[in-house]
Amino acid sequence: MSHKSKSDLRLIGKSQRKIEGLAKSTGRAVYTDDLAFPGMLHGKILRSPHPHARILSVDVSKAEALPGVHAVVTGADMPVPYGIIPWTPDEYPLCVDRVRYIGDGVAAVAAVDEDTALAALELIDVEYEELPAFFDPVDAVEADGSTPFIHDAKKPGWNGNVTKKVKLEFGDVEELMDSSAVVVEDDYFFEGTTHTPIEPHCAIGMWEPDVVDGAGHGGAGTVVGGSIAAEGAIEGSSIVRGSPPGARNAAASADGQTATASPAKASAKPGPGGPAAPPGAEATNRGKLTVWSATQVPHYLHRELSRVLDVDSARVRVIQPLVGGAFGGKSEPFDLEFCVGALAMKTGRPVKILYTREEVFYAHRGRHPFHMRYRTGCDQEGKLQSVDAKILLDGGAYASFGLVTTYYSGQLLCAPYAIPAYRFDSTRVYTNKPACGPKRGHGSVQPRFAFEVQLDRLAERVGLDPIEFRRRNFIGEHTRTINELRITSNGFLECLEAVERASGWSKKFRAMPFGRGIGVAGSTYISGTNYPIYPNEMPQSAVQMQIDRSGRVAVFSGASEIGQGCDTLVAQIAAEELGIPIDYVRVLRGDTDFTPVDLGAYSSRVTFMLGNAAIDAARKLRKLVIDAVADHWEVKSGEVLLAGGYALWVPDTSRQMPVREAFNLAEARHGALGATGSYNTPKDVHGEYRGGTIGASPAYSFTAHVAEVEVDPDTGVVHVKSIWVAHDCGRALNPILVEGQMEGSAYMGFGEALMEQQIYKDADHGRAGLHDAPSLLDYRIPTALDTPELESLIVESIDPEGPYGAKEAGEGPLHPSIPAIANAIYDAVGVRMTRLPFSAPSVWRGLNVARENGTLGKPAAPSRQGVEV
């Protein structure tokens, strides 16, 4: 695809105010918890006090009898295992026979208000048989089965604590390691961190029974008047309660592990009638289920609600209001979404559940703690030869995205540097802690930290400036990585140059006084994945556009607006292509009943895929309009342009008509004006080996960071003064939003580097497995005062496949922030940080060790600085 040059674009490439900016600055923007419905009940979830225990019995009778309580559901009501990855469905909306972390959901109550629901939770009697728990991933991986594994082993004799093992080798690692001039080898530890979006998870369920054919199908089919609103005033007494949603599958509940196996196979091979339809059987719950949720993945939620609650997917509607931050923390279904659905089905009333801040910490799905061992070799000239990685991922209680995380821990390291030989051996284990999942820069932030610190060590050993070292190893553009990922556009060298210049690198590196330092790191990231989470041939993103005779264009978009600006993106594209002002575009988004499918806001896929889909739809419409105008003027279509609110005849632009008239001409000719557009990823570019599809992306972004720090040699306090971040995002479609993504990424990486840790108590310090700090006071995230000055430097490589040349910007810019800070600390005081976070006690210990070893001090300047390749 060839792209227009910058001068031919009117709106694309220029900073545009967000179309919802006014609503957001006046408090009118609507998030899920801002919604309320007549008769709405409030739900609460009872959570396990044990890290690992069998559920012997659950008695909800006293809770049900409490005045004001409308329904209670337990695991037995929804005994259908699910999981975001179709091959690892290992959790239930509410635990069926086993709890696996402190905070695991056991029962949910719907009551007239939250206080009553909380009181009802106290009345639920759960009998547990406590089991020995695993907290340390090393213990989990070495378990011999003498105590129960966290999940049943897939095969007899296997370790049930292991989620996934991946071992891949490319090239001859040992031979090239042996022939390397320099080899460095170290252990690294990346502490777990969590997303903490400021908006807690929230969901509302509503069940509208099928009054025509509802009777006998288990739905609450006989609600008087059929109207939720009218019925809301009755206070519950006349509500006809439906059967529990999962009752059809109750037979499977006796043995949760048996139930695990069959749906996994079923969902891996979706039937032709629709991916989420339960195979071989029609859903038994007739009626319509609507769930509003603060989710990043309305489509996957839609599928799983259908499957777990046994409602035909055509009868499920997911609505996504604006989302108040997500960062990966809302990218799979959560217990509350199933519970509001089940409770709404049982009560016939809308039911809302809003997580407390503490529940958000327990819901987690954040960054995995990684134990990493890296060995990297290069030759005398600093050319990388061989990389050998062994990684243990601490996954928490459930698989979540863990299968992908395990692959990503190795697959995404192979750019922007050419690596002739590479091996990674990654194992993800379960532990009795909240499940880990994807957080901004999924699975590849941790190895990037270790690797970029190793590169800094190698550069020092061969006497090269670390920026020069990275330049020498640049992989190039339009090439393949050692693990066969296809690289297209690549602006990494420009990124390096941008941060080098902006930071004043050459005057600062190894040249500032003791205690002050500067460090560099680079990285790459995907712009979405070529293969969707469940195998299918359908487009990854689609939009529908409709032109009104008033001149207004409506865009129906299934994409997830989580603050990144995808609504503004499609508005910009529609306005650009159809020549109308941006405020003539309405974006109607996030409702599975009337928008086409977009797979969600994850993997940095939205701009690339939604953008291409929007261009596709808009250009189809543009052609209809231009052809109609050309016929009317009796000129060639190629001579008609839509721009600035007019249709113009290019040879003589005094010949023009308002675009509204052009739309009317086209509507008169074609009838109602609408078009769909879609984008699907290339399916023929990936590695020819098992796992070779994971990490394959239509385009890769590239980033370089330079961080400047001050380290107090007496206390170990690290003060990050400035971060320069240069990011190759292909083309910046809306530069102010790209900057926002870059700054937000650098900020989040900075927080992880210095202060954040999602950790749990051990038996010596309270209750083992209890979250150490489930609050925003103790889980410290940076404030306006903590955050350093961030300078964003946009690099545009103009990708051949991206929309107008764009690639991702949402996650890539996070990766180098942590190693850049680590390398800057080394430049400041000569201490190599190998464990996160770089908190004062940790740095202080490093300083003491260096003092004892006599290595404390400013490291020597590279002997070959500035040597040309």
Added chain:
Amino acid sequence: MAEVEVIRVFERNVPRRSFIKGVIAAGASVSSAGYLFRSPGLLAATSLQGSTERLVTLRVNGQQRRVDVLPQETLAMTLRYKLGLTGTKLGCDRAECGACTVLIDNVTHYGCSMFTHQVRGREVTTIEGLEDADTGALHPVQQAVLEEGGFQCAFCAPGFIMSMVGMLETNPNPTREEAAHALSGNLCRCGDYQKILNSAMRAAERARMA
């Protein structure tokens, strides 16, 4: 188990927010155990000793609002769920994130950490009350936020905007660092602090011109 029990007893007898404030004042950290297993005892109480009249008149955004308020109800709850002023957000409900920041007599407060009964007779301003009542014109802070492109998901935006308004009441000429101090009681997880501070500085400039 023991720890859980202790905290339950503790929470039943002490108003939760007083407990948190006490802990903060003492410089200690809030225990992690307290919340997950919190008892509904306090929240579910239908009346407290010496409780006051429930139907109260509040002055919100320049208007008198009659509202039925439980004794233990927080201002944020009343604003959001009784008065429909959902611009005020709840991010933590325990004085940590600042999303619920409102002005009481022109001074910033966390709406989650005040009982509604405490604001009787005082002037409450929420994000919905910032626009000029006569002309509908945006407040200079709102205008500045729009111009600087501040905020991404913007869930924290109302709280930040109220903090900026409160800051300008006391310090119409802040330096960037003073603005960062004034806004350090609000958390933005999108990490948009650069643009938020740009907005604050521009807002000060606009307010001076107005």
